[in-house]
Amino acid sequence: MKTDELVDLLAQGAGPAPRAPLARRFGVVLPAGLALGIIASVAGLGLMPPFMWGDPAFWIKLGYAAALCAACVWLASRLARPGAPFGKAAWTLGAVAAAMGLAGVAALLATPPELRLAYLFGNSVLRCPWAILALSMPTLIGTLWALRDMAPTRPRLTGLAAGLLAGGTGAAAYALACDETSLTFISLWYSLGIGLAGAVGSALGPRFLRW
Amino acid sequence: MIENNADAELAALWARAHKGDDVAYRAALGLIVVRLRGYFRRRLAAMPDEVEDLVQETLLALHVKRGTYDPALPLANWVFAIAGHKLTDLWRRRGRREALHDPYEDVAESLAAEATEEFPARRDLGMLLETLPAAQRTAIRLMKIEGLTATEAAQRSGVSASALKVQVHRGLKKLAALAREDR
Known part of the structure; x- marks a missing residue:
C-alpha cells in the first residue's frame, strides 16, 4: 500500500477525534483498586484500633496518600500525551514527598533522644512497606491498563508514575490497618512502600506500555 | 517564517480535523507525511529503505492515538514526539537483532533526496x-x-x-x- 493510499484510508469517514480514554479509565480503576486494597487490608491485616480514628497520624497518612495520588494522576496524564511538558507535575510530586520527609525529620528531632529509635521503627516496620506494596498491586495493574491506550513515549517514567500512584492507594488502604502514630515512621516506611510500588511500575512500564 | 506559516496552516487544518472534518484531516495528514519523510530521512541516512515504512507506521500511530493530542499544546510537538518514539523503537529493535554498522556511503545521496518523493514501502x-x-x-x-x-x-x-x-x-x-x- 502506498502512503497516499494509507492517508486516504485513514481520513475516509474518520469523524471527530475520539476522546482519550484516560480520565474515564482512571475513574474506574482508581476507586476499584483502592476498594480492593481496603478489603484486603481490613480482611487480611485487621482494622486499626478504634482510637486511631481520632489520631492526627491516621489523617496525615491519608492526606499524604491523597496528595501523592493527585500529583501522580497529574504526572501520569502528562506523560501519557506525547510532547506534553511534565516538569511541573514531577516537581509537585517531589515536593509532596519532600514535605513528608521534612515533617518526619522535624518530628524525629523533636523526640527525646532515648525514644527516637522507637519512633523510627515503631512495632510494624517489617510489615509496613511490604504490605503497602502488596495492597497497591490491584491499582498498579489497573493504571498500567489505563495508560496502555494512551501514548506514553517514556514507558519507564510513566510506569514509575503509575507505580507511585498505585503506592498511594496502597498506603491509604494500609493506613486502615496501621496503628503507628509517629510522623517519622510514616515519612520513612510509608514512603519506602510507595517507592517499592514505583520501582515495580517502572520495571513493568517498558514491557506493558509498548505501542 | 515559512516554517511558521506552514505550522499555522497545519495547526488550523488539524483543529478542523479534530472536530470531524475529513477533508481537513486528509490535507493535514498529507502535510504531515512530507514532514515525516524529511524527519526520518535525515535520521535514517544509513537505512533509507526504512523511511517509508516508518512514515506509514507513524501515520497509523497518529491516527489510532489522535485522542491523546492536547489542543492546548503545539501540534508539531505531539507529531514529532510520536515520530521520535517510533524511531527509538526501530533503533532499539535493530540494536537487538543486528549490529549497528551500516554503510555510510549513501548518506549524501539520501540527504539530497526530496522529501515529497515516495520510495516504495518494503x-x-x-x-x-x-x-x-x-x-x-x-x-x-x-x-x-x-x-x-x-x-x-x-x-x-x-x-x-x-x-x-x-x-x-x-x-x-x-x-x-x-x-x-x-x-
Missing part, C-alpha cells in the same frame, strides 16, 4: 490488512476503502453501524500493532 500494509480478523477486515473495507457511510455499510453487511465503527477502530489498532511487529 512492508505492504495492504497484505497485513488481509491478516486481520474477518469482522475487522470487512468493516475497514466497507467504510475505509469503499468509502460507504456507516448506515450504508450496515445495510450491506447486516452488522449495526456502531458495531462496524468499533470494528474499524479495533482493526486499525491491530494494524498499527502488526506494522510495529513486522520489522
Whole structure:
C-alpha cells in the first residue's frame, strides 16, 4: 500500500477525534483498586484500633496518600500525551514527598533522644512497606491498563508514575490497618512502600506500555 | 517564517480535523507525511529503505492515538514526539537483532533526496490488512476503502453501524500493532 493510499484510508469517514480514554479509565480503576486494597487490608491485616480514628497520624497518612495520588494522576496524564511538558507535575510530586520527609525529620528531632529509635521503627516496620506494596498491586495493574491506550513515549517514567500512584492507594488502604502514630515512621516506611510500588511500575512500564 | 506559516496552516487544518472534518484531516495528514519523510530521512541516512515504512507506521500511530493530542499544546510537538518514539523503537529493535554498522556511503545521496518523493514501502500494509480478523477486515473495507457511510455499510453487511465503527477502530489498532511487529 502506498502512503497516499494509507492517508486516504485513514481520513475516509474518520469523524471527530475520539476522546482519550484516560480520565474515564482512571475513574474506574482508581476507586476499584483502592476498594480492593481496603478489603484486603481490613480482611487480611485487621482494622486499626478504634482510637486511631481520632489520631492526627491516621489523617496525615491519608492526606499524604491523597496528595501523592493527585500529583501522580497529574504526572501520569502528562506523560501519557506525547510532547506534553511534565516538569511541573514531577516537581509537585517531589515536593509532596519532600514535605513528608521534612515533617518526619522535624518530628524525629523533636523526640527525646532515648525514644527516637522507637519512633523510627515503631512495632510494624517489617510489615509496613511490604504490605503497602502488596495492597497497591490491584491499582498498579489497573493504571498500567489505563495508560496502555494512551501514548506514553517514556514507558519507564510513566510506569514509575503509575507505580507511585498505585503506592498511594496502597498506603491509604494500609493506613486502615496501621496503628503507628509517629510522623517519622510514616515519612520513612510509608514512603519506602510507595517507592517499592514505583520501582515495580517502572520495571513493568517498558514491557506493558509498548505501542 | 515559512516554517511558521506552514505550522499555522497545519495547526488550523488539524483543529478542523479534530472536530470531524475529513477533508481537513486528509490535507493535514498529507502535510504531515512530507514532514515525516524529511524527519526520518535525515535520521535514517544509513537505512533509507526504512523511511517509508516508518512514515506509514507513524501515520497509523497518529491516527489510532489522535485522542491523546492536547489542543492546548503545539501540534508539531505531539507529531514529532510520536515520530521520535517510533524511531527509538526501530533503533532499539535493530540494536537487538543486528549490529549497528551500516554503510555510510549513501548518506549524501539520501540527504539530497526530496522529501515529497515516495520510495516504495518494503512492508505492504495492504497484505497485513488481509491478516486481520474477518469482522475487522470487512468493516475497514466497507467504510475505509469503499468509502460507504456507516448506515450504508450496515445495510450491506447486516452488522449495526456502531458495531462496524468499533470494528474499524479495533482493526486499525491491530494494524498499527502488526506494522510495529513486522520489522
